[in-house]
Amino acid sequence: MLSLRMIEFRCRPQDCSTNRGCRSIPMRTIAAGLIAPDFLMEEVDLVFLKKSREFLEQHVRQSPSKPFFLFHSAQAVHLPSFAAPRFQGKTKAGPHGDFIHQLDYLVGELTATLEKLGIADNTIVIFTSDNGPETTSVIHMRADYGHDGARPWRGVKRDSWEGGHRVPFLVRWPGKVNAETPCAQLTSLTDVVATVASIIGVTLPDNAAEDSFNMLPAWLSKDTSPIRPYLLQQGFGGKRTLSIRRGDWKYLDHTGSGGNLYENDPGLKLFIVPESAPDSPGQLYNLETDPGETQNLYAARPEIVTELKALLEQSKATSRSRPGQH
Secondary structure, eight states, X not given: OOEEEEEEEOOOGGGOSSTTOOTTSOOEEEEEEEEOTTOOTTTHHHHHHHHHHHXXXXXXXXXXXXOOOOOOOOOTTSSSXXXXXXXXXXXXXXXXXXXXXXXXXXXXXXXXXXXXXXXXXXXXXXXEOSSSOOHHHHHHHXXXXXXXXXXXXXXXXXXXXXXXXXXXXXXXXXXXSOTTOOOOOOOOTTHHHHHHHHHTTOOOOTTSSTTOOOOHHHHTTSOOSOSOSOEEEEOTTGGGXXXXXXXXXXXXXXXXXXXXXXXXXXXXXXXXXXXXXXXXXXXXXXXXXXXXXXXXXXXXXXXXXXXXXXXHHHHHHHTOSSOOOO
């Protein structure tokens, strides 16, 4: 049973660090949409946790010799920052800080369940996200608590700049992936498909996962040479906001953020970075020397622009970045 419901977000004075109210939860009303009558935003993550635990326990009980796949998508730390009551006020960083604390708890409980069931050593755990931090979270966590989920990168969620796309990617596979070891490989969430296919011995069809590369050699620390020749990304603006990265070089085939309209947002205006080449039709940055994407080298390095734009156009024409089999 689904019902139409209006949802209004209101801050609570006791959660605020200032007398002007907690800005981590914007006061606004969301348009009506479909939502189950028993869908409680503050409790949904604990429901997801319960369901995932039940799945793992049932699998071990009924099919202990068979592999399994569990995709656990947490509500934390997506807006609205509504942590469950048991986590509210547990940090000194407001409602969103409490929400981050809740996410840490969820991950810990899932890994503890694997240990309890005796399957942790034969289970691959991947922890990651699909985009950079949300605009309002970054703006208000910076202002109220000195926390910056995007630093040192420029931009936030929806932007083509690094802050819009850089996410953690943690892999736990005891006996296979060395613990606490960083990896410098350029990778994307699209690479999970080809990597998992390699692990389970499946050959991908030529017309499947055309932008996926097998990162297993990097996971196992067997290969430090670049696996991916380049990486394509897209801002919130769609096809007109494509970008490409190869090595340290990143080319944005557009001007501006590719996502958020900084000039129209009072909160984002504070973080506008002056354009070093305002007349250039695109952007080129060296992320090794300029990780904050402050110096647009479009005019200074035209040969790099030409090479990367050609690769981008080639990928658009062929609809793939992984080489085909034919």
